[in-house]
Amino acid sequence: QDELVGRGIRHWDALVQAMDQVEAESAQETWILWTLGRIGENHPKGNAFFADQWQKGINRRLQTLRIVAHQARVNQASELPPFVGSGLMEEEARLRHASVLAIHQASDVNWKSLLLELIGSESDRIVFYSAWQAMRDLFSPSERIQLLEHEQAPLRRAALLSLLEDDLLEESMIKPLVGDPDPMTSFLAQKRLSGRATPVIKGAALTRQETVAPKETAKLFSSVMEHLSSESGLAYEVGILNEHSEAYIDRAYQLVEIPAHLEGLPFIRSANADAESQVKGGMSFELLFPSRVYIADDTRAPQPPGWLTDHFDGTDQFLSTEDARHRIYQADFPAGLVRLGSNQSSPRVSKSSYIVILEPQFLQPQSSTTSIQKVLDVLDQGNPQRGRALFHDARAANCVACHALENRGQVLAPDLMDIFSRSKPEVLIQSILDPSAVITEGFASQAIETTDGETYSGLVVSESGRDILIADATGQTRRILKSQIELREGSELSAMPGGFGDILSPTQVADLLAYLKTQTSAPSTAEEPGASTEAQIEVIDDWRLEPASDGWRLIKGEQELARFYHKHPEVHRPFWAHVKTPSGLQVTRPFPPVEGVDATDHASMHPGLSMGFAILNGVNFWHNREGRVVHLGYDAMKTQGLVLTLNLQQAYVDADGSQLCKETLEYRIVPNTDGYLISQESMFSADKPFYFGVKEEMGLTMRVATPLVVRSGLGGRILNGQGGENEKGTWGKVDQWWDYSGTIQGQWVGMQLMTGPGNPDTWAHSRDYGVLVANPFPLDIKANRSKRVEVPPGETFTLRFGVQIHQHLDAQGFDPAQSYRRYLSIVSQP
Secondary structure (H helix, E strand, C coil): CHHHHHHHHHHHHHHHHCCCCCCCCCCCHHHHHHHHHHHHHHHHHHHHHHHHHHHCHHHHHHHHHHHHHHHHHHHHCCCCCCCHHHCCCCCCCCCCCHHHHHHHHHHHHHHHHHHHHHHHHHHHHCHHHHHHHHHHCCHHHHHHHHHHHCCCCHHHHHHHHHHHHCCCHHHHHHHHHCCCHHHHHHHHHHHHHHHHCCCCCCCCCCCCEEEEECCCHHHHCCCEEEEEEEEECCCCCCECCCCCCCCCCCCEEEEEECCCCCCCCEEEEEEHCCCCCCCCCCCCEEEEEEEEEEEEEEEEEECCCCCHHHCCCCCCCEEEECEEEEEEHHHHHHEEEEECCCCCCCCCCCCCCCCEEEEECCCCCCCCCCCHHHHCCCCCHCCCHHHHHHHHHCCCHHHCCCECCEEECCCCCCCCCCCHCCCCCHHHHHHHHCCCCCCCCCCCEEEEEEEEEEEEEEEEEEECCEEEEEEECCCCCCEEEHHHHHEEEEEEECCCCCCCHHHHHHHHHHHHHHHHHCCCCCCCCCCCCCHHHHHHHHCCEEEEEEEEECEEEEECEEEEEEECCCCCCCCCEEECCCCEEECEEECCCCCCCCCCEEEECCCCCCCCCEEECCCEECEEEEEEECCCCEEEEEEEEEEEECCCEEEEEEEEEECCCCCCEEEEEEEEEEECCCCEEEEEEEECCCCCEECCCCCCCEEEEEEECCCHHHCCCCCCCCEEEEEEEHHHHEEECCEEEEEEEEECEEEEEEEEEEECCCCCCCCEEECCCCEEEEECCCCCCHCCCCEEEEEEECCCCEEEEEEEEEECCCCHHHHHHHHHHHHHHHHHHH
């Protein structure tokens, strides 16, 4: 846009013509309007053009109001075109609001009488708020005081609010209003006279909003470990260590005595049923950060287990449940795998299971200061899960002291949602390491000295004529009466504290950026230049899963969108078939393929969407000849919010019926404005070692509908995250996502296959004839064919994938990069 604006008026006609060719109410329309608005700031062409836009659709009228207000500010003009006044009388509240803002920003006093008419009849609270704020600047104090006696209650109320905001009324002037026949005006007067809630309504854009998660859900924001696994197979949980928290998943014993320094730490809620085990009572997990691990062992045993005393140091501290007293042992571990033994020592005694407490060592002094270049060098190693913990945990970077994400934290600092759509990584890194280098307007620190000699510094959150609300670097706020301020000075320092370069490693800064990259929002209608185009989950009530004898049916309204089979006589592994977009356009090849219409190769090997492995412990689970995936049952089918979840268990058995491993499989189906996401998490484990080999037929596969096939010549396309196209540009290349799309019935539709967090490097077996496999094992070349991915007994190997089914008017309507960020955000949620 800056380039076009710099070229001036000579491209005006081309831009006008282009605008008439784009979709109404679209982001492109908004972008062109603002380009024309900036070009026409000092040119007569702009006046006539924007007067004409006032006769067009809602988006053009809305943007026109905003543009003429912008032009008035740039040109320091105080008169707006006549249609701005007309906007005050529109039925659409957004137009009335934009007109009020334009008049206020331009300080155009020509519209004062119309503004009063609007206030007298305004029913929208946002428009009313903006109108009395405009009144503060357009009307003198004496004019507003006169309005306190106006016959219309809304005008009296607006005048009172504006005067209270500026602290211009003595008590003697407020007291008569306590008896005002308008209940709200009377209430406001009483509030001010009682000394509470002053000023009653604040006009600042920032407010202090704090959303604190309940104790037992705080773990969602303090994830410091993953891949928790018990040797018994029971599902242990992670909780927050507080008095009255339940200590075990299978007993009601509560924690009643906790050392103060351990309160609030995450702990593993194990099963007391495993307490008597000497062999299979242990557990394993992976630490995301170097951590101090505490073990609280029941003192009723004459001696603790040998592994505990061999590797942990005893302390003189104790933790108690309602059932037993536990002595605390501690040891420091680096990030990575931790294995803990069984609860019992020999001889066996009656005791409760030990309790594991984790204290991550988030911040460590660095041997050298972290620099921007050091972070850029490791940027691709950033882990969003670690970044999430650093962002939200008070013992870590504690960004939520001032920033809010995921409905948690305080809105005292710049909005970080969609920050990657506005800033380059280098700028974000600099903002973390040196926050005062570039300060967002309105977020510079201020220093205040009061008449009693106290000094305060921080960000001004809100300000009225009466007082100031200031927030310090920790997010704590203090209200200071202006009458008590002796000295107030601006600062060239950011309100955000510095020094993170000395305590955050380059990888940790990369972790924070990886997390921020997942934080994307949905657009409303296209309103502002540069508005986010991320899609949002819609509130959809008619999505459901219905059982069938051999699987499930995904249904929206009366339309079946996909069919899940957990068993089939020809396909020896579970799969999704007949996958369609929400409008009913099928994106997978029909199963079975229609002869004469579809290619019929690999009919039972490519049924739609499926996971398969040509080499698992030397057995072929791809070609439906040797191995078979046996369905063991469903754990749950649930609806949570806007997510359908399907959990099942299955076993991989060879031709003799011997079980090689088990798989715990979870599908999550998430509707969104692009279509819907099918997210898959597979966890493989066994009592014996097993391995995955190297072959191109390994991983999650999809076979697309014939119109999407590249080789069909109908315009189908394969695209990967690095811009590679079709088989030649994508096969064998490691990436994060691949999109196989094309045109069906005039709509751009397709499926995007995405590799999930924690997966090994994943490459594409992508073929122009219609198949796409995301392969998380070594590339199938001669040098790699002897390699294996081995899984030791008792450990869990996890694979995560997402498939986005999408439909748009054209290819430009779907942004696979943003779709991938949305998937990462969803898959990071418990």
